[in-house]
Amino acid sequence: MRFFYICSECGRDFDIRPDLMVCPYCSKKQEKNKPLRGILDVEFDGKLRKEFDIYDLLPVEKKYFPSIPVGNTPLWKPVILRKKLAFPNLYLKDDTLNPTGSLKDRASYLIAAFALKHGIKNVVVASTGNAASSMAGVGAAAGIKVTIFMPKTAPRAKMVQSLQYGAEVIQIDGDYNRAYDLSLEYTKNKGGLNRNTAYNPLTIEGKKTVAIEVYQQLKNVPDCLFVPVGDGVILGGVYKGFRDLLTLGFIDKIPIIYAIQAEGSSTIYKAFEKGEFVAPQKSKTIADSISVDVPRNGYYVLKQLKKYNGRCVTVSDEDILKAQKELASSAGLFSEPAASASLAGFLKVKNEIKKDSTVVLLITGNGLKDIDSAMRGLRLKDYL
Numbered sequence: 001m002r003f004f005y006i007c008s009e010c011g012r013d014f015d016i017r018p019d020l021m022v023c024p025y026c027s028k029k030q031e032k033n034k035p036l037r038g039i040l041d042v043e044f045d046g047k048l049r050k051e052f053d054i055y056d057l058l059p060v061e062k063k064y065f066p067s068i069p070v071g072n073t074p075l076w077k078p079v080i081l082r083k084k085l086a087f088p089n090l091y092l093k094d095d096t097l098n099p100t101g102s103l104k105d106r107a108s109y110l111i112a113a114f115a116l117k118h119g120i121k122n123v124v125v126a127s128t129g130n131a132a133s134s135m136a137g138v139g140a141a142a143g144i145k146v147t148i149f150m151p152k153t154a155p156r157a158k159m160v161q162s163l164q165y166g167a168e169v170i171q172i173d174g175d176y177n178r179a180y181d182l183s184l185e186y187t188k189n190k191g192g193l194n195r196n197t198a199y200n201p202l203t204i205e206g207k208k209t210v211a212i213e214v215y216q217q218l219k220n221v222p223d224c225l226f227v228p229v230g231d232g233v234i235l236g237g238v239y240k241g242f243r244d245l246l247t248l249g250f251i252d253k254i255p256i257i258y259a260i261q262a263e264g265s266s267t268i269y270k271a272f273e274k275g276e277f278v279a280p281q282k283s284k285t286i287a288d289s290i291s292v293d294v295p296r297n298g299y300y301v302l303k304q305l306k307k308y309n310g311r312c313v314t315v316s317d318e319d320i321l322k323a324q325k326e327l328a329s330s331a332g333l334f335s336e337p338a339a340s341a342s343l344a345g346f347l348k349v350k351n352e353i354k355k356d357s358t359v360v361l362l363i364t365g366n367g368l369k370d371i372d373s374a375m376r377g378l379r380l381k382d383y384l
């Protein structure tokens with residue numbers, strides 16, 4: 001296999017190298033407070049056997065990946081929840097079982113391997129929580145120094161996690177945008193590989209493994225898959241994984257993907273309805289991991305959603321907290337609010353989905369990461 005970058009806007013191709021993040025041509029069109037321009041996609045030349053090793057589809061050789069066991073998370077049947085909802089083919093893809101407790105590990109894992117391959121000793125990331133604790137943990141396993149720019153408002157557990165893993169945490173008196181800018185300044189002046197979500201194309205590529213695993217576990221594609229969406233990098237990764245399988249001829253359709261956003265952070269939803277990105281609003285939702293003002297991967301995922309007949313749905317904070325409690329108490333899976341949005345979204349639209357459909361809810365992060373929000377959910381009364 002030969003891997004290279006292709007600009008998702010202009011289609012120019014480039015070699016994969018550590019100093020290239022966005023298309024040098026399309027990024028010139030970058031506007032303030034808008035999603036990133038010139039996002040790069042990883043493409044490949046070559047063929048694979050049907051029983052391929054997932055590493056064969058990643059742009060870094062297997063020998064460079066650190067020894068920490070990322071991915072390979074269970075896809076399982078929540079029997080009681082299935083009965084309660086009358087969806088006999090409902091599945092949970094439990095990515096809370098990644099080493100640091102979130103799906104972000106899939107991206108950190110590929111970034112760490114890439115850094116090791118190129119002899120890069122430090123990785124820098126701006127994050128409100130999970131990307132930070134994930135890079136810190138996977139970085140620790142890889143022997144890489146991790147520097148984090150994190151707003152002071154991040155949930156405490158995610159900060160403590162990052163510090164335990166030995167990362168340098170620089171707390172910012174400001175929002176994610178500020179942390180993002182400071183992290184770019186830092187890599188420009190001091191070097192190191194930047195892992196900012198969407199900006200580093202390998203973050204999208206790393207997350208595609210979740211879609212490929214779902215295909216391998218079901219031995220088919222599901223009819224629909226629910227994904228919580230903030231910046232849209234998980235969503236982009238999910239589409240990328242299925243697209244790779246389509247390119248290789250292993251599947252003949254892309255599932256219907258439901259992008260679930262919080263009402264208080266729904267820029268992609270609004271763009272999906274209106275056809276264009278308007279000025280962002282200050283986001284406000286209990287689900288911190290999907291709380292973003294400017295969805296960095298917005299243009300990329302909007303195109304994918306349109307092309308593959310995807311859907312976009314918003315859910316309220318109350319819907320999210322109820323879904324969190326429901327998932328924990330009916331399935332035994334305690335997920336953080338952002339991750340619970342998958343179930344909240346499904347509950348909102350399930351009447352339009354055929355009962356015998358194969359439905360996968362992607363559960364992206366562990367509930368213990370933010371127990372203050374979970375406490376609020378316990379005070380609500382009516383669940384299903």
Ligand SMILES: *Cc1c(COP(=O)(O)O)cnc(C)c1O
Nearest residue numbers: 130230231232233234289364365
């Ligand atoms: C990051 C994250 C998301 C959203 O991912 P995006 O790529 O920002 O859309 C959802 N759930 C959890 C737990 C996350 O950490």
